[in-house]
Amino acid sequence: MIGHERMTVASQRLIAERTYELTLSGRLVQEMRQPGQFVHVKVAASADPLLRRPLSLCHIDHKQGQCTIIYRQEGKGTALLAQKQPGDTVDVLGPLGNGFPLEAAPAGSRALLVGGGIGVPPLYELAKQLTKRGVKVVSVLGFQTKAAVFYEEEFAAFGETHVATDDGSHGTAGRVTDVIEARSLEFDVLYACGPKPMLRALAERFPNRPVYVSLEERMGCGVGACFACVCHVPGSETAYKKVCSDGPVFRAGEVVL
Amino acid sequence: MNRLAVELPGLSLKNPIMPASGCFGFGREYARFYDLSVLGAIMIKATTKEPRFGNPTPRVAETPGGMLNAIGLQNPGLDKVLEEELPWLEQFDVPIIANIAGSTVEEYVEVAEAISKAPNVHALELNISCPNVKKGGIAFGTVPDVAAELTRLVKEVSAVPVYVKLSPNVTDIVAMAKAIEQAGADGLTMINTLVGMRIDVKTGRPVLANGTGGLSGPAVKPIAIRMIYDVSQAVSIPIIGMGGIQTAEDVLEFFYAGASAVAVGTANFVDPFVCPTIIADLPALLDELGIGHISECIGRSWKTGAHAVHCRA
Numbered sequence: 379m380i381g382h383e384r385m386t387v388a389s390q391r392l393i394a395e396r397t398y399e400l401t402l403s404g405r406l407v408q409e410m411r412q413p414g415q416f417v418h419v420k421v422a423a424s425a426d427p428l429l430r431r432p433l434s435l436c437h438i439d440h441k442q443g444q445c446t447i448i449y450r451q452e453g454k455g456t457a458l459l460a461q462k463q464p465g466d467t468v469d470v471l472g473p474l475g476n477g478f479p480l481e482a483a484p485a486g487s488r489a490l491l492v493g494g495g496i497g498v499p500p501l502y503e504l505a506k507q508l509t510k511r512g513v514k515v516v517s518v519l520g521f522q523t524k525a526a527v528f529y530e531e532e533f534a535a536f537g538e539t540h541v542a543t544d545d546g547s548h549g550t551a552g553r554v555t556d557v558i559e560a561r562s563l564e565f566d567v568l569y570a571c572g573p574k575p576m577l578r579a580l581a582e583r584f585p586n587r588p589v590y591v592s593l594e595e596r597m598g599c600g601v602g603a604c605f606a607c608v609c610h611v612p613g614s615e616t617a618y619k620k621v622c623s624d625g626p627v628f629r630a631g632e633v634v635l
Numbered sequence: 636m637n638r639l640a641v642e643l644p645g646l647s648l649k650n651p652i653m654p655a656s657g658c659f660g661f662g663r664e665y666a667r668f669y670d671l672s673v674l675g676a677i678m679i680k681a682t683t684k685e686p687r688f689g690n691p692t693p694r695v696a697e698t699p700g701g702m703l704n705a706i707g708l709q710n711p712g713l714d715k716v717l718e719e720e721l722p723w724l725e726q727f728d729v730p731i732i733a734n735i736a737g738s739t740v741e742e743y744v745e746v747a748e749a750i751s752k753a754p755n756v757h758a759l760e761l762n763i764s765c766p767n768v769k770k771g772g773i774a775f776g777t778v779p780d781v782a783a784e785l786t787r788l789v790k791e792v793s794a795v796p797v798y799v800k801l802s803p804n805v806t807d808i809v810a811m812a813k814a815i816e817q818a819g820a821d822g823l824t825m826i827n828t829l830v831g832m833r834i835d836v837k838t839g840r841p842v843l844a845n846g847t848g849g850l851s852g853p854a855v856k857p858i859a860i861r862m863i864y865d866v867s868q869a870v871s872i873p874i875i876g877m878g879g880i881q882t883a884e885d886v887l888e889f890f891y892a893g894a895s896a897v898a899v900g901t902a903n904f905v906d907p908f909v910c911p912t913i914i915a916d917l918p919a920l921l922d923e924l925g926i927g928h929i930s931e932c933i934g935r936s937w938k939t940g941a942h943a944v945h946c947r948a
């Protein structure tokens with residue numbers, strides 16, 4: 379169930395260039411289940427910034443009653459969030475949306491997780507849950523440059539992990555698709571989150587395979603009421619899906635990328 | 636005595652708080668948060684004859700204390716609203732105000748006639764003022780004669796009272812309101828969003844794919860208050876006020892300006908519980924200000940004896 383809570387900051391640390399790992403505690407964690415779901419965060423009580431910020435769940439820990447979010451400082455909202463100290467509270471609405479379908483990867487199958495930049499975080503909880511179900515996880519993480527890389531070791535704990543950087547300063551030089559080609563990585567199911575061109579390239583490269591992508595779109599409500607976040611469905615002028623409530627994860631081909 | 640109950644043409648409201656059109660869909664999403672029967676009424680998303688996809692994304696852009704939207708009247712179309720959305724809303728004890736829109740006079744009339752016959756639709760809200768629809772939309776809301784003619788034609792076919800939603804994007808809102816009143820409107824709702832734009836400093840291009848969008852949220856409240864203050868003194872039909880309402884105090888400000896009920900839009904996105912919270916907060920605020928019934932506040936800012944308002948500050 380979607381809930382609303384002032385969660386407490388348990389910890390916050392800088393883990394890469396302008397990139398923060400924020401851990402929150404609260405009852406709401408017990409409602410969080412699916413990797414790929416997100417929370418809608420109000421960073422300040424004031425009317426400015428007004429809107430909530432959508433941020434993906436990166437790690438859900440029911441036992442500790444904590445969840446972790448990894449975000450990059452971009453504008454006003456994330457800059458304010460970066461100032462939060464342990465003990466401060468954060469207004470959280472969630473969990474929202476539909477996450478990555480775990481059942482698409484049966485036990486014993488091979489899942490390829492492909493993340494680009496700030497699209498990497500939700501794949502961490504996914505890797506954790508897939509591994510627990512007996513799925514073999516291979517991860518390919520793409521970043522712009524070495525300073526932006528995070529969670530390489532954390533992913534490696536779940537299986538084979540490759541890092542690519544655009545400028546070649548760390549791991550393989552090039553894009554995630556280059557790594558998949560060069561290493562001829564095999565998979566039964568592919569899960570991806572990252573910039574749209576990356577998602578499009580993956581969907582085009584593997585048109586007849588099960589590929590699941592997590593989309594980003596500007597949001598108003600985050601719950602399906604305002605029609606801010608829609609995307610087209612192939613073959614129709616008027617059919618649509620809402621990223622916030624039908625997604626953010628879709629099977630490639632289900633929506634126009 | 637229910638000190639929040641308000642009687643308006645077609646509407647017996649248990650309280651004067653309702654979600655504004657386009658900010659609450661057809662209620663389904665917020666029904667997961669609370670029982671919609673607590674609301675005074677619900678203004679549903681603008682309905683057009685055919686389904687519409689609306690504008691390309693990005694469709695929203697934040698601004699200081701507000702937001703711009705260019706949804707473009709996306710909706711499932713008249714048939715689906717009649718067959719699915721309105722019947723679903725019948726489970727709640729709440730009157731529906733159907734917001735209708737169109738690109739031609741004929742479309743408005745056709746949608747008005749059909750939707751006004753739905754059992755739970757107690758009033759129509761004629762959206763002549765959506766700034767995000769290119770074809771025609773803007774002209775209906777900015778030319779008094781055109782708005783009056785449309786009002787007359789819709790009144791002729793509607794089975795329920797007709798409220799007309801005014802655009803703030805005009806030079807003389809009072810002239811507009813008077814023309815619409817003369818054409819037979821039962822009430823006014825105001826304000827719709829203000830046309831605005833944001834430009835991305837990195838790309839040098841407008842943030843919204845549509846270029847312009849409608850500004851809403853706390854940033855527009857003083858404009859809404861001023862316009863309601865002016866219009867309520869010039870017409871005798873009731874006004875449902877909206878524009879930036881977030882709290883019970885904001886509601887009273889709208890009543891003092893001249894509104895008889897209010898709608899809450901953007902604030903639902905910030906806090907999904909905002910409407911029930913305001914409804915719960917109002918009685919204590921009335922007590923604090925020594926007000927018996929909320930209707931006593933209507934137009935207090937301009938009625939004689941306004942200075943007699945007792946405030947224990």
Ligand SMILES: Cc1cc2nc3c(=O)[nH]c(=O)nc-3n(C[C@H](O)[C@H](O)[C@H](O)COP(=O)(O)OP(=O)(O)OC[C@H]3O[C@@H](n4cnc5c(N)ncnc54)[C@H](O)[C@@H]3O)c2cc1C
Nearest residue numbers: 431432433434448449450452453454455456496594595596
């Ligand atoms: C489902 C979903 C999950 C996301 N998960 C993460 C995550 O785990 N980590 C992370 O770093 N980022 C994530 N993002 C992107 C994140 O929401 C934006 O970076 C953030 O909203 C920027 O806010 P700001 O105030 O710093 O930027 P500003 O530019 O000041 O924001 C202005 C407005 O634009 C919106 N906005 C700006 N960029 C984006 C964007 N990329 N997507 C959607 N809205 C945007 C903001 O929400 C705000 O309303 C996610 C986005 C979505 C839609």
Ligand SMILES: Cc1cc2nc3c(=O)[nH]c(=O)nc-3n(C[C@H](O)[C@H](O)[C@H](O)COP(=O)(O)O)c2cc1C
Nearest residue numbers: 655656657681704762826827851852878879900901
């Ligand atoms: C996302 C969004 C969609 C809207 N859609 C409609 C609509 O379909 N019809 C309409 O008459 N007004 C629409 N409006 C305007 C609101 O009903 C309201 O008049 C305006 O937003 C001012 O109130 P607020 O500041 O409380 O949001 C919309 C506003 C927003 C923010």
Ligand code: FES
Nearest residue numbers: 598600604605622
């Ligand atoms: S953000 Fe409002 S419908 Fe998706």
